[in-house]
Amino acid sequence: MPQAASRPDATTGSPRPPRAPVVLGAQQPGERDPARARFPPAPPGEGPVLEWFQESSSNGIKSGIFVAFLIAAFLSLKDWGFDWITTWGLWAFVLAPIPVFYLYSRSGGFSAGADWFATSRRRHVQLYELTKVTVTNPAGVDAxxxxxxxxxxxxxxxxxxEVQQNRALWDLVYNGIVHSVNTGTATANELALDKLQLR
Incomplete structure (x- = not known):
C-alpha cells in the first residue's frame, strides 16, 4: 500500500505531495487562461485554490467532431449509404451543430487546495477526512x-x-485519498483499490 506524504499546509500548499500514479492514458491540454476557465473557487473558510483544470476549447471541438463522424458513419452503414453526403441540410442542421454543442457544454472544471477538492461551487470534499472512495465504470470501456x-x-x-489531466492537482487529491485509506477513516471498493493502486 502506498504511503501518504505529509499533509500540505492549507495556505501555502507546501510541501507538495510526490507524483501520484497515473491510471489512465496520456495527458490532454487543458484551458491555460484562468480568466477564460470555469472552475470552482475555494469553498468558504478554506485555503486558496492551488490547482485547477478545465478541458480546453480545442478538445471540446475535437470531441464534437469525433461524435459527428461516428453518427455519420452509423447513418451511412445503417440506411442511407453515401447519397446523404450531398444533402446540405443534414450537414447544416444535424452534424455541424454537434462540435458547437460540445464546445459550450464542457464541464465547469474542478479545483483543489491543499486539503480540499471541488467539482462545482456547491460540491467539495475534505481530502484528509474521506470516509468512502469509490471507482465505478458505468459506461464501460475506460469511462x-x-x-x-x-x-x-x-x-x-x-x-x-479528467482529474488526472493536471498532474499537480491529481497529486493533491491522491495524497488525501491515500492518507484517508491508510488511516482507516475511508473504505475503498475493489475497483478503487485496483485502479488507484491502493493495495
Whole structure:
C-alpha cells in the first residue's frame, strides 16, 4: 500500500505531495487562461485554490467532431449509404451543430487546495477526512468515475481520466485519498483499490 506524504499546509500548499500514479492514458491540454476557465473557487473558510483544470476549447471541438463522424458513419452503414453526403441540410442542421454543442457544454472544471477538492461551487470534499472512495465504470470501456465522500457528507464525483489531466492537482487529491485509506477513516471498493493502486 502506498504511503501518504505529509499533509500540505492549507495556505501555502507546501510541501507538495510526490507524483501520484497515473491510471489512465496520456495527458490532454487543458484551458491555460484562468480568466477564460470555469472552475470552482475555494469553498468558504478554506485555503486558496492551488490547482485547477478545465478541458480546453480545442478538445471540446475535437470531441464534437469525433461524435459527428461516428453518427455519420452509423447513418451511412445503417440506411442511407453515401447519397446523404450531398444533402446540405443534414450537414447544416444535424452534424455541424454537434462540435458547437460540445464546445459550450464542457464541464465547469474542478479545483483543489491543499486539503480540499471541488467539482462545482456547491460540491467539495475534505481530502484528509474521506470516509468512502469509490471507482465505478458505468459506461464501460475506460469511462472510470471517481467518487469521494467525506465525514461531513461532502461529495465529489469526477471522471478519473479528467482529474488526472493536471498532474499537480491529481497529486493533491491522491495524497488525501491515500492518507484517508491508510488511516482507516475511508473504505475503498475493489475497483478503487485496483485502479488507484491502493493495495
Amino acid at each position: 472510470w468515475v471517481l467518487e469521494l465522500t467525506d465525514r461531513s457528507g461532502g461529495f465529489a464525483g469526477v471522471k478519473l481520466r
